[in-house]
Amino acid sequence: MRWSQAFIPTLRDDPAGAEAISHKLLVRGGFMRQLMSGSYSLLPAGFKVRSKIRTIIEQEINGIGGQEFLLPVLHPAEIWHRSGRWEVVGDELFRLKDRRGVDHALGFTHEEIFTLVATELKSYKELPQLWYHFQTKLRDEPRPKSGLLRVREFVMKDSYSFDMDVEGQAVQFDNHHAAYVRIFKRMGLETVAVEASSGAMGGSDSIEFMVKSTAGEDLVARCPSCDYAANVERATSRIPKVDDGPGLDAPEKFATPDVRTIDALANFEGGAAAEHQIKTLVHIAEGEPLLILLRGDHPLQEQKLTDHLAAQTLRPAKEDEIVDLLGAHPGSLGAVGVSGVRTIADPELMGRTSMTTGANEDDYHLRGVNVSRDITVDEWVDLREVRAGEGCPNCDGTLEVFKAIEVGHIFKLGTRYSEALGANVLDENGKARPIVMGSYGIGLGRAVAAVAEVHNDDKGLVWPVSVAPWEVVITLVKLDEETVAAGEKMYEELQADGIDVLLDDRSERPGVKFNDAELIGIPFRITLGPRGLAEGIAEFQARTDGESTDLDIHEAIAHVVELVTAGRNA
């Protein structure tokens, strides 16, 4: 590509609304432009990066037996009704009516449609199958943000595995796991595979591939001493037992005027430290109230509660609902003596004595509460969100917690979709059995942003060779006859060698060209100008270190080809 003919609209200033580094640099570098909130046009350079990522994914998924499809974006509502997700997914699913008034959905993901195709599988002899496609997904996100990291329209590679049994499914799951590690490594992303919540997808095992980044929206707990890593939506930890000392024979009510918070009670004369308090929360799940009990200093991890309840709707109760239920306002709530309300407690409260909690009477608390004696707990469920510095559940290590971008997610779906949609095959005994499925996704745009988020410096992007929009830029420092001729020759030779090369033949000043080349992050630069050419020299620079070396012009090509080849395979 000749830069003079290319559409690469670089900007000097950061776009006004951008916060995330990847967002700023992808816009400034001329890779993309925003259409509306959560919707971006990819420009040629951005499309090239995405295409290279796509090729890597295709190679690796084909490598584990994948067959590429292309399924529609527009779906009849009927199939979403059959899977049950028309109701489950909620507002995030784009819905529309056609001219006859018939409901449709815009594809949010493609379990239903692939499963429908899979109803043509009839015999165990046809399994296993691994199917995938790259297709636009549409999601009515409540809050798109951070450029390409969270959008309403994006292309995803989603694959679906079909097996006779869970053993076969596990093989496909492991194949994907390994392929994903290779895919992300090839695009320059260091990922952590973490245990995750399956959320609305349904299914059992679920693993997310996370890239550590402050721009990420997820929190990951990881142990540096062993291989434990989990999304905080699932993570557990080891914490020291609290010594309660001798308790009272019965709970004792005491006045606590204006004490409404854990902290206030901890600082109140006659109160109790947070770890000696019981935090009582009221939530409404599917319309029914729930009491949630945690140690005073422990935050509720709401996804754990959602997962345990398999709830479609879960929300904190409103103040008037709480007063109706318990007779007191938030800040004075407790579970002592409460009956008829489903009560779920975190195991860190098990066997505790001498606890302090609300008395269900405004401005009063109870001390000397013995959990097993005084509170009726229906279920003990881990609901606590882990914190950095707590013990690893699997070894003696100490957990670290960091923000991360979810770049891939793999699920074991079981037979949820095959049963709902009738995807059965006959086994060796002629008996119909639902196909055991898995689903596996990678968002392309998010992957582009994640790479940009990780590979940049104060001058701009620093693409890994494997995904760079161009691998080499030839910068002509002056457009005199000799320089142009030398540049054209080198441009053609590099192209002949299969190198993706950009020739900067614009009539701009050298500073502009250098800055643009650095901003858009081309891994290697060859600089040609009359000064060097007079001595038969081409100047070479790698974007990663910015150090320039003079090469004999006749050796430059071979040198660059070698580095590009090494970079592609890195």
Next chain:
RNA sequence: CGGGGCGUGGCGCAGUCCGGUAGCGCACCUGCUUUGGGAGCAGGGGGUCGCCAGUUCGAAUCUGGCCGCCCCGACCA
């Protein structure tokens, strides 16, 4: 959906409090000079000031409503 911020040439912004001919930098076009790290001079083009209504002799500026964008939270494969 709650809280906060912001909408003024392609991009980044000032002007709004206190109403009176719409500005600056960059980018763009023409000419001359310049040419190894975002050139200089001269000339030039381009804006219904987010939209609608109102107040006023007069509105980018004041009032009301609406729309859009960003951030935090809620939410979220």
